[in-house]
Amino acid sequence: MRSPWPQRFLGWTGRAVGMKVTVVGTPARQPTLYAANHQSWIDILVLGGATGASFVSKESVRRWPVAGWLATMVGTIYISNSDRSAAADQAGAIRNALHKGKSVAFFPEGRLDNGELLPFRPALFGAVIPPDHHQPILIQPVAIDYGEARDEVIWPSRTKAGKNAIQVMSRRGTANVTLTFLEPFTPESEHHRRDAATHAETAIADALGIETAREAA
Template structure:
């Protein structure tokens, strides 16, 4: 209980410290460094110690990462400074939804395949405005197991936009990953309570992998599969098998 209260107080303190500074930067129409700092510090407050392997590609980037936990956003945001694509329901989460909206999260209707083109176009506009964006092309959680990447949102960079590349990110929660992931079907608040109550600090590795250049011959399905292969290799896993059409 003491660890839970300490971590929660730490997070509240970070909100009270970082949000006013972020709003001050925005008031003067300056690009704010505070969301990246805030997310990275929140990851540490939750007990995660990140080690980054590789380098963030320069400039505006579309990041594609494997998805295992709500903490993925804290870790990737702290390492890259990217905004995120998130399901529409996150907008309505208490406090977290307000914070996500404030830092420019792009909300999509996750189950509406017919809207994929419009969703990709929203990401494309953000990239065109020099805002790096990160998303989880698996589309959902699967108890820590890598799933096939959905190609639809890779359409945000096809045809090419402003020489923007796609950089795969592999998140590895280490030896205790089974205890740290967000199990499919469980409530985020219950999982957060479990994480906050954990003892000590957990080492998480963030692999910033080789960027994939996009040209006139690129196809979103090929880019999705290339990201899959790169992330699976970094995690030492087999490439996820797609269902037969």
């Protein structure tokens, strides 16, 4: 049986660094691929605390202070951003975790950009496309919104992990963060992974009240 402690510990750690989480909507109960926007290493704490999901993250996260240790503890699937030829193997690792009954969360933007919403990369949506009709997997978009605390807790580009962690953990008061679990969907046989990426990106942008990068272009 899966231990509930990693999820509880992530939730506790999120509160310890000053996050007050409000959950809107309902996380899917069956094994699910959660696709969320990415603004900070805190995303791992609040999303993991709400879902108990394993994460998909770039290999360098393993070395981050605090968040790297926490990510490893919850069974993160580490991938190499520089090796595009490995996308099929990476999607296969995610698919295996999902078919073993474990939900998986990932950040399709692939990198941070001062809190802006970047175009979602489609490659890892290949974990559930084409769908396995014997064991269908849901995709559920999740919008993470730090509200008025956004500028204080996002991870600015070209800022070292340790410096940002100290800045966030030394801030006073509580920051309100809202996790909005949007309508889950099941890919169809005729769908391409680009369709799933666009669907998730658009749903999250709508929830945050912003345009997607494609719409703004």
